[in-house]
Amino acid sequence: MNFQQAVQTCFRKYVEFSGRATRPEYWWFILAYVISAFVAGFIHEFLYYLVVLAFLLPLLAVGARRLHDVGRSAWFLLLGLVPVIGTLVLLYFMVQPSQPESNAYGPPSGAMPAGV
Incomplete structure (x- = not known):
């Protein structure tokens, strides 16, 4: 999965908290968020x-799917509230x-189906 596919997938599945997200999908989307927020901040x-508001729900959804991919519950996202x-x-x-x-x-x- 490349950068563009990851961003499209995450925004398409912005309210889909079930299923799984691969490592590249998650990290490419995080990179897109960081770059967008950085540029918008300037x-x-x-x-x-x-930008932060637009990315909030997709970030939570892809985070939940990424945790599912490693066999963890999405409730582990709440660990982000514990400092450090x-x-x-x-x-x-x-x-x-x-x-x-x-x-x-x-x-x-797996790989995204052709034509998506």
């Missing part, structure tokens, strides 16, 4: 807040490789 404060340690634990979960077999959250996410 342009205007209001634009920065619009919670963030480090979440980072550890997000960099783990995908489970190659099906888990409680569905089959592994």
Whole structure:
């Protein structure tokens, strides 16, 4: 999955908290968010807040799907509310490789079907 496919997939599935998201899908989308927020912050404060608001729900959804991909519940996203340690634990979960077999959250996410 490349940068463009990841961003399109995450915005298309912006309210889909079920299923799984691969590591590249998650990290490409995080990169898109960071770049967009950084650029918007230089342009205007209001634009920065619009970008953060536009990315909020898709970020939560892809984070939940990424946790599902490593066999964890989406409730682990709440660890992000714990300063430093919670963030480090979440980072550890997000960099783990995908489970190659099906888990409680569905089959592994493969390559996107052609034409999507």
